[in-house]
Amino acid sequence: MRTQVVIIGSGPAGLLLGQLLAGIGVDTIILERSTRDHVLARVRAGVLEQGTVDLLEQAGVARRLRAEGLPHHGISLAFDNRLHRLDLSALTDGKHVTVYGQTEVTRDLMEAREAGGLATCFEVTNVAPAGFDGSSPFVSFDHGGASHRIDCDYIAGCDGFHGVSRQAAPAGALKTYERRYPFGWLGVLAEVPPADAELVYANHARGFALCSMRSPTRSRYYVQCPIDDRVEDWSDQRFWDELRRRLPETVTDAVTTGPSFEKSIAPLRSFVAEPMRFGKLFLAGDAAHIVPPTGAKGLNLAASDVRYLFEAFRDHYAEGSSAGLDAYSQRALSRVWKAVRFSWWMTTMLHRFPDTDDFGQRIQEAELDYLVHSRAASAALAENYVGLPV
Numbered sequence: 532m533r534t535q536v537v538i539i540g541s542g543p544a545g546l547l548l549g550q551l552l553a554g555i556g557v558d559t560i561i562l563e564r565s566t567r568d569h570v571l572a573r574v575r576a577g578v579l580e581q582g583t584v585d586l587l588e589q590a591g592v593a594r595r596l597r598a599e600g601l602p603h604h605g606i607s608l609a610f611d612n613r614l615h616r617l618d619l620s621a622l623t624d625g626k627h628v629t630v631y632g633q634t635e636v637t638r639d640l641m642e643a644r645e646a647g648g649l650a651t652c653f654e655v656t657n658v659a660p661a662g663f664d665g666s667s668p669f670v671s672f673d674h675g676g677a678s679h680r681i682d683c684d685y686i687a688g689c690d691g692f693h694g695v696s697r698q699a700a701p702a703g704a705l706k707t708y709e710r711r712y713p714f715g716w717l718g719v720l721a722e723v724p725p726a727d728a729e730l731v732y733a734n735h736a737r738g739f740a741l742c743s744m745r746s747p748t749r750s751r752y753y754v755q756c757p758i759d760d761r762v763e764d765w766s767d768q769r770f771w772d773e774l775r776r777r778l779p780e781t782v783t784d785a786v787t788t789g790p791s792f793e794k795s796i797a798p799l800r801s802f803v804a805e806p807m808r809f810g811k812l813f814l815a816g817d818a819a820h821i822v823p824p825t826g827a828k829g830l831n832l833a834a835s836d837v838r839y840l841f842e843a844f845r846d847h848y849a850e851g852s853s854a855g856l857d858a859y860s861q862r863a864l865s866r867v868w869k870a871v872r873f874s875w876w877m878t879t880m881l882h883r884f885p886d887t888d889d890f891g892q893r894i895q896e897a898e899l900d901y902l903v904h905s906r907a908a909s910a911a912l913a914e915n916y917v918g919l920p921v
């Protein structure tokens with residue numbers, strides 16, 4: 532078999548890259564370890580920057596997003612039993628974010644790929660990128676009881692944090708940076724109306740909480756939890772009680788409880804691998820970097836990587852130029868590190884750390900109090916939250 536670009540991973544990064552390349556006639560094959568249903572069942576991100584929305588429009592997959600996505604012009608910060616709204620649009624000359632679940636983004640992309648008759652191989656094993664340090668890259672893998680090989684021009688490693696692409700980097704060629712956080716996020720989905728029309732990020736001495744949503748009737752909530760907690764440690768009742776303890780009374784009174792239909796715990800880490808290119812192998816999305824979800828950047832960073840990589844492939848195939856390919860890693864990492872910093876800052880300001888004593892709690896509250904009363908500080912948060920220019 533032969534194709535122009537083999538994409539490893541059928542998550543948002545791989546699917547979006549495949550859709551954009553299809554739009555300019557570049558052939559791809561996506562190799563995916565999981566089943567189609569498993570990929571579509573994942574519940575993850577919920578907030579899209581405008582740059583991500585624009586890219587989904589460009590990929591021709593934004594019809595449902597336009598109909599069902601919720602434009603949000605503000606977020607609220609809660610601390611010391613107070614609630615402060617940040618008017619994102621007023622602080623960023625009219626920009627906003629869109630609330631639309633990653634699950635829906637993945638479904639829209641996957642259905643568009645299938646409608647276009649484009650090839651995705653699910654449930655593959657032993658995927659191995661090779662030859663990418665020379666002129667004949669290929670990917671070998673097992674599927675359906677047989678071994679296969681796809682020769683290609685380029686390999687896009689879009690296989691997430693636990694994938695094989697980053698592991699395939701030549702020995703000594705990779706520099707990694709990591710910060711693991713001593714807590715996780717317990718998230719639930721429930722068919723109940725959201726407590727607030729916009730997102731609420733809450734700092735509390737008991738720990739962080741986040742009120743989000745998927746629709747006017749479906750809420751997404753998170754509470755910070757100990758890193759070694761298990762989902763079975765958290766009954767719905769315990770979750771609702773803990774969430775309400777961490778919110779200002781005005782928000783607590785608006786929380787509608789109900790049975791959760793999804794409950795999971797995600798660990799939090801900051802991670803960056805440099806560079807994001809090894810010859811004909813390019814890393815994009817979580818394969819190259821991870822951010823704590825506090826800044827709502829993970830999915831959006833995957834999208835900006837894909838934008839840069841797509842533009843580089845486009846210039847290569849259309850004009851024979853390698854400039855975009857040569858600049859990809861540096862261009863992507865420049866934006867990645869700014870998002871990593873913002874996500875780290877939001878996490879540090881809003882979460883209870885093991886060494887956060889009474890003094891530390893008051894310092895966090897003072898930082899938040901300064902932030903919500905300073906236009907300069909609020910604008911700095913807002914311009915990062917809506918997404919820095921791509």
Ligand code: FAS
Nearest residue numbers: 540542543544564576690691694797816817824827829830
């Ligand atoms: P993904 O991990 O989504 O996709 C990678 C794909 O590659 C997967 O389908 C995987 O099965 C496949 N794969 C892996 N190894 C393979 C192999 N060897 N061969 C073939 N295929 C392979 N971001 C936010 O902005 N907000 C959030 O609230 C948020 N919550 C999250 C919760 C969790 C539990 C996780 C894990 C992430 C969360 N994220 C969040 C980040 C998340 O949204 C990612 O940024 C986003 O999924 C990145 O997309 P991809 O880079 O496509 O990686």
Ligand code: PHB
Nearest residue numbers: 576577743824825826827
């Ligand atoms: C979500 O809705 O899942 C969500 C929203 C904002 C975040 C993280 C997660 O910062």
